Amino acid sequence: MLFNSYAFIFAFFPIVLLGFFLIGWRNTRAAAGFLGLASLFFYGYWSLEALPLLLASICWNYWFGLQLTPQEGRSDKGRKRMLIAALVLNLSVLGVFKYADFFINSVNFGLSSAHIEPLPLLHWILPIGISFYTFTQIAFLVDCWQGKVRERSFVHYVLFVTYFPHLIAGPVLHHAQMMPQFANPATYRVNPDKVALGLAIFSFGLAKKLLIADKMGEYADMFFNGVAGGTIPTVVSSWFGVLAYTLQIYFDFSGYSDMAVGLSLCFGIWLPLNFNSPYKSTSIIDFWRRWHISLSTFLRDYLYIPLGGNRKGEARRYINLFLTMLLGGLWHGAAWTFVVWGALHGFYLTINHLWNQFVRKGAKPSRWTVPLRWAITFLCVMVAWVVFRADSMTTAVHIYKGMLGLNGASLSAFAEFSIPYRKPEFFQTLLLGMVICLALPPTISLQRWVPSVPRLAARPQLSAAATIGMAAFTVVLMGLSISKLGTYSPFLYFQF
Template identity: 45%
Template sequence: MLFSSFEFIFCFLPLVLIGSVLVARLGDKAIKLYLGAASLVFYAWWSTTFVWLLVFSIAANYALLTLALHRPAGSRWRHRVMIAGIVFNLGILSWFKYAGFLAFNLSLVSGAHFDLGAIILPLGISFFTFQKVALLVDVNRGHVEDIAFPDFLLFVTFFPQLIAGPIVLYPEVAWQFRQPGRLGVRTAGMQVGLTLFAIGLAKKVFLADNLERFATPLFNAATTGKLLSAGDAWIGALAYTLQLYFDFSGYSDMAIGLAAMFGIALPVNFLSPYKSRSIIEFWRRWHVTLSHFLRVYLYFPLGGNRSGPVRRQMNLMIVMFLGGLWHGAAWTFVAWGVLHGFYLVVNHMWRTLVAAMGWRLPGVLRLPATAASWAVTFVAVVAAWVLFRADGFPAAWSILSAMFAPSSLAALPGWAAQTSPIPRVGDAGNWLAGGLAVALLLPNSRELLGRAFPLVEAGADAALAAPGRRLAWRPSPAWAAWAALCLVLGILGLSQPQVFIYFQF
């Protein structure tokens, strides 16, 4: 069931809200169990088969957590239970997500035939697996000392974030679950939640799905081997760059807004990433909860930057390699992760060199330097997204060579839009300009609503995550009209709802 669908907006959500109002009278435990059960129904709407896998995983993980919590923090027993739990969870993830990929590559290398058949990837498995692994690690570290089953059930299944995040850590929501009377439908939470949901729905349906019209034909043409021009390549790559952002940030806004309707604050996940002036800054703004997870549960345990610059660069490459692999079982995702790892290594080396040399720009050059930093970062991100989206390396190379090859760029002034594989390519300029304006000039959701409903910052840079003052939300007729407009724009586009991009991960 999609957030951007008639059945969710006009059936499932209203029924769950009404039920929450009624069940809340029975107490906090009752509403946790109710929301957990409703979330399982939400998941079963997609697959009644895989909902049993989710239930089995919840039961097994809670049993492991109970075993661990019966022994002292730091004990060998807790550590062994954690290892067993991680192997169990990653084993399930690896089978469904990577077994086919591994079999295919073994067949190529060995010449033998390994056929595992069609393995369907359970929806959201990458996200809720990471959450359960993080909780096992937190219990082993002594950061979590008790967990009631209703709390654990709601933590794993809560439908706003079950399918595609944000990736939630248990300490971020545990205090909310334990606060008497917090869970439930309240006026303030509904106001903020509906506004966020409406903004996210408009991002997805009005912006992302319209930009998809210019991105998909370009990547399909590259897959079939069609010769591409620089104009085609740049339009398609930029369209996908904006489509992906509005699709995923729109989902995150809707998820955070839905949670707010029930009194729960979820972590902020996007902080205007395309405003970044370096790749380091980009990863502090893009998919914040994934960056936080990789930093806390992988980069730091590997040693972080504590063992010198060479070890830090190796750790960055390892983390980004695994981050790419997490996104999908394909070498193009791995290449995307490795490329971003390389970007980060270069960025850190450049900062070290600048600090060592004591370089300072004169005031008159700071604005041009800032603009150049933004342009280099943005182009690097766009180029990497081509790898992320392409069906294979030949398709990616076809697009990238058209974007950057001198011969292709030399022909750009004479580019004839009439020969483009992109339908209605003449409209693309307006959509790209409008999308860039929204991404670069308008405040993000955290800046708009952070003062009205404090969101969990999930390790985000405090300077980036600070609530803004410009256009800050407040209960008013003007903001109600704006939210209504976003909701109408979103609902008008629901006749052909499209799946969120991150559902495939």
């Protein structure tokens, strides 16, 4: 069941929202249980065969959490061994389901060169959302071991892990962000302002997905699939194809993030900010403070810092940074293309930090350099997206050659790929996407509010007119988006 489907918008969500508040009016614990069961139904609707693994993961991690919590009579050494066992179990399950065939294929590549019979592949289906709920629970276990967890309700824990707005594609939640909200009785009372705001944010996210991301995706898929099929890309087709994917993944992920926050807000629950206009970044460091914020935070707190962070000298700092991004790339998928993507961003970040330390030396950059810094950052991000999207390194190399003009100017290839890009619809959508990325504020600001004009606050009549105008715009946007429903269009981050 997709957020952008008739079944979700007109059946599942209204029924669950109404049931949650009706039950919550009498019993908050029962309402939390109801929402947890609804979230399990949502997951089972996606993949019934993967539901037992999710339930088993919840049960064993909750038990581990109880054992890891500091208590009288429990030695720190014993709890540490328990933590290692819990982490090994979680990472082993994730590794088997997500990476087993990847490693077997890598081994088989070496065996084939030695003319040795290849190992059989497992062909296990990847359980949807396994990376997100595994990372969420790993953070929970580490915090239990550190004595940071106070909430012990199993019902709230189930809801924390399975909460359907985030379960499939994030954000990676932290227990301290969610448990207090589940325990707050006010969460289970209808707040009309939050419901209205949540529906508006959901509408903006739905429009990003259906009106921009999917349209850009048509051209991006045509380009990347064409190159994978043997067509030689030219300079023009390469840059437009990569730009199409650059906008597709932005609005696909931004759209999902908006929808997740909007849906959650209807229940009176705030999800952490996960996306903050990353294409406005003027450095790669800034980019990773804005893109997939919850994952960046997780990698920093539970990988980079435990590796030593910047506490063991400059050389070790950059090694830790590079390894963190390398593993972050591998988290996105079981393929060498994702490893290379992570390595590229590790290299970018290393150069960025070295520049700040040894060249700029703490001096505040001039505002006149903003366009140049933005252009370099955006170009680096685009270059990395090539290998992220490509089905193989061979395809990525062909595209890189095309971007550099090394493939020549084949008329047949140019004709095949350039005609669609000359359609007005493509350029209109591309221009609209770039304006939204670079000129408009994020849908959800750091104050988590729909962008507003502060000057109107002192003028009630104009403020009321602006509110009515925003409401009308939201209704029209929702109508346009619903008119595009009906085709199967999953979010890109579902595959991770």
